[in-house]
Amino acid sequence: MNAVELSNYDRDVLSGKYGEAARIAIQVILEIARIQRAQKLIDISKVHIGGSIYTGQGSLKVIESLADLGGKVRVPTTINSISIDRQRWREQGIDEEFAGFSERLAKAFESMGAIPIFSCTPYVFPDAPVYGQDIVWAESNAIVFANSVLGARTNRHGDFLDICAAITGRAPYSGLHLEINRRGEILFEMPDISDKDTYFFSILGYLIGKHSGSAIPVIDGITEIPSLEQLKAFCSTISTAGPVGLFHMVGVTPEAASCEQAFGGNLPVRCIQVTREELENVWLQMSTGRGSDLDLVVMGSPHFTLGDCEELASLVANRRKNEKVDFLITTNRFIYEQAKDRGFIREIEKFGARFSTDTCLCMLNERIIGNAKVVMTNSGKFAHYGPGLINRGVYFANTADCVNSAVEAYPVLEKPKWLLV
């Protein structure tokens, strides 16, 4: 068994000098460091807590114990989406007991000094991590975004390690914190495709995540810089389909000015030609909805950005959804307020859709959606997880088709333009 080299600070924390919560936290970090064969721990300067979703009594007890033991965060720490909308859970018919547990979990993190942004897109907030910064971020889409798009460095950490890192300011020096482990491994060559939209990037991410396994993919042939929304969609599906923590997109992401740079001088272990046929297959596979009387459209996994709000506001202008269809969008309060100021919320609510903040689509379950049988989303992440969470198939369509479907009250799914030759 390898021994992890300890700094003087680490030794002090282990001795209990910084309190019992910190002592336990560093023990957990050292166990993970041993598993990862890390030689030492490093300082980290930001944390995003993923474990704010209520999953059961066990994890609630762990977080409340750390808070009761006097745990306090040492570095700026933000909190992911939580299981309830703090302002609206009663009107949404959420079970009181469940809301109580969810609230206790959020409070425990807040009492340790974490900032309640309650969002799965921490990268749209001010003070986002910067190139080369060592951080500990949880939440799979945010991990990929931080590593790949921002060039910050974080491993694919699980819940609990995030709060342990926040309390101690330390993390194992392993995996993606080391330059040598950030080199590309598999090359994906893109076909010549025009009219790429956010929907395209969701599907491409899913395809690449499926092929990559634990290897780092390099995508070559994306000729236009994708938008924030397109990158968000791509990050969310690449990490849903596989255990991906980092990708390089040549000419787009900061560690991939060229294909050579992305591979760090190595040769690709595999080369995969992305074809229209496979994109079409993935597109068909991801949509699992059945039935023709649409009940519910959901959007906002990961959270809606200002750009998403703007796009939706323009698509729904002067239209009205069918009364039979419920239309739910999740985002954080930070974006909600900006979208309100810009008039997007008013436009979207006039159409008949409703917003929920603090929480996200991943918290949906059969209880919350009630009798809704036929469900549609523009989120590739929810298209994947939805069937397991709400126990029914989910139609996966682009934003315009989701809006059209809500107006018509039946699923409209047009073949994407980028699949038409």
Added chain:
Amino acid sequence: MTDSEESLPHSEGAHCGTVLIDDVLVEGTCEGPISGTQSMLSFWGGYDPANGIVIDHHHPLCGETLRKRIFVLPKGKGSSTGSAVLLDALVSGNGPSGIILNEVDEIISLGVVIYQQFFGHSIPVVVVRDKALFSLLVTAKYAKIDTKTRLVFSLALRETGGLA
């Protein structure tokens, strides 16, 4: 699942084998029936900690319980909340009795490390790196994990049975 598959002996027609553990992620011993898969699983969104059943509709084990099973899978994937879901399953008594992986997985290990630190209980989590040996374990019916000897003893029975 039949009752006889849960219980011991009857090893007629068994192919048994001993496999060396490459990495011990969490120490412990356990034995029991295997739920094996070559497909990665995200515990969060893929597994219900309240009853121990796989709920990912895209996963071949969908609908099967992992409760008191030795779960053999290549690696986890997806959500980082997997650690919490695994912990909650273990705390509520619906978790697996041991986990055999083909690659190191931090998110899975972390759930068990927390179980150890905060609840004083544990299950073994080990890695078998050889693809062929790992595949044997995926299709085996019953196994015994012992991290002290660093061995997995497995039985691939035709129908039912356990360790003789």
